Amino acid sequence: MASPTYATRAIVLRKTKLKESDLICTLLDESGAQRRVVAKGARKPTSSFASRMELFCEVDVLCAEGRSLDVLKEARVAAAHAPLRDSLELASAAAPMAELLGRLAQEDLAQPRLFQCTSVALGVLEGASVPAAPALCAAHLLKSLALGGLRPQLASCAVCGAPVGPGAPARHLSFAEGGVVCPRCRRLVECQPVDGPAVAAAAWLLATPFAAIAQEPPPLGEAFGALRIVQGLVREHVGVRLRSCEFLFSCALF
Ligand SMILES: [Zn+2]
Known part of the structure; x- marks a missing residue:
């Protein structure tokens, strides 16, 4: 049969x-x-x-x-998304997206927005300028974590919920708690100093549509800062060190 x-x-x-x-x-x-x-x-x-x-x-x-x-x-x-294979820069930015999804997506778990998010991200990335590529990669990783139930907490303290932001920029982040930590809570949990603009960039990338990111990407330093934050969160909560992300940090393509 x-x-x-x-x-x-x-x-x-x-x-x-x-x-x-x-x-x-x-x-x-x-x-x-x-x-x-x-x-x-x-x-x-x-x-x-x-x-x-x-x-x-x-x-x-x-x-x-x-x-x-x-x-x-x-x-x-x-x-076909051919530019994502023809351009080394775009291919390098698409690789962490595929690597994370290979770990995050489960065989019997429907998460339709994960597919939609990735389809849009790849479509925007293939037409994007090279300097926008790391930001689009970071945005996809952050949004995928959120859709997978691991939304990073970047605008309020991950321990007590106190707002952090323009008036009180985040200076510490706890990968274990999944987000930024306010000055009062930083002694309560294991956390590390973090670059304020990188946190702000990550929060913006999480909340902003891919097409808008491609048009006005944050400076490369902030995009890479956001990538380092998301890589730490992935290591802590998905249990994998994204090798293609490591390549982005060391490749000097951008
Ligand atoms: Zn707090």
């Missing part, structure tokens, strides 16, 4: 070699759940999957349910 099939739109997050010519594609499907599917023969030069299952591609796929992994039957490109 033929295996049941299903159709979904998905974003390619990762590709792993399997056997001689197959690939395992890790996908974020339109429900926001993660799926791992086998693309048989995808590494043969003649395979139609080779060009369609590229990293960051948005694809309409038809899959057959398998015992352990589902099997890709058909794939059609909905949005």
Whole structure:
């Protein structure tokens, strides 16, 4: 009896070699759940999957349910996002997004806004200027954490809730508490000094649509400061050190 099939739109997050010519594609499907599917023969030069299952591609796929992994039957490109592979700078900024989603998205957990957020982010990033790329990356990571139930607390103290902001800029941050800490609470929890403009940039990136960020990105120093904050939060709450984020810090591309 033929295996049941299903159709979904998905974003390619990762590709792993399997056997001689197959690939395992890790996908974020339109429900926001993660799926791992086998693309048989995808590494043969003649395979139609080779060009369609590229990293960051948005694809309409038809899959057959398998015992352990589902099997890709058909794939059609909905949005190729080619500039994200052609430009080293844009590729470097897109990589942490895919890496975090590979950890954050779960197989049986629907989070549709995670897919929508990522689809919009990739679409804006592919048309963005290089100096806007780190800010768009940081914004996607911050918004993804929030959609995954790990919203960073950047405008009020993560311990007591007292407002911090323009009048009383945040000077300390606790990764364990998930946000900034006011002067009164900083002795109560483990926290570290933090750059005020970086916190303000992170709060702005969390709250601002991607298109507006691309038009008027914060200065690079603040965008990288926001990236370091989100990387610390990911390490603490998702339990992973984003290697592609480390690359952004060391690559000197920006
Ligand atoms: Zn406090």
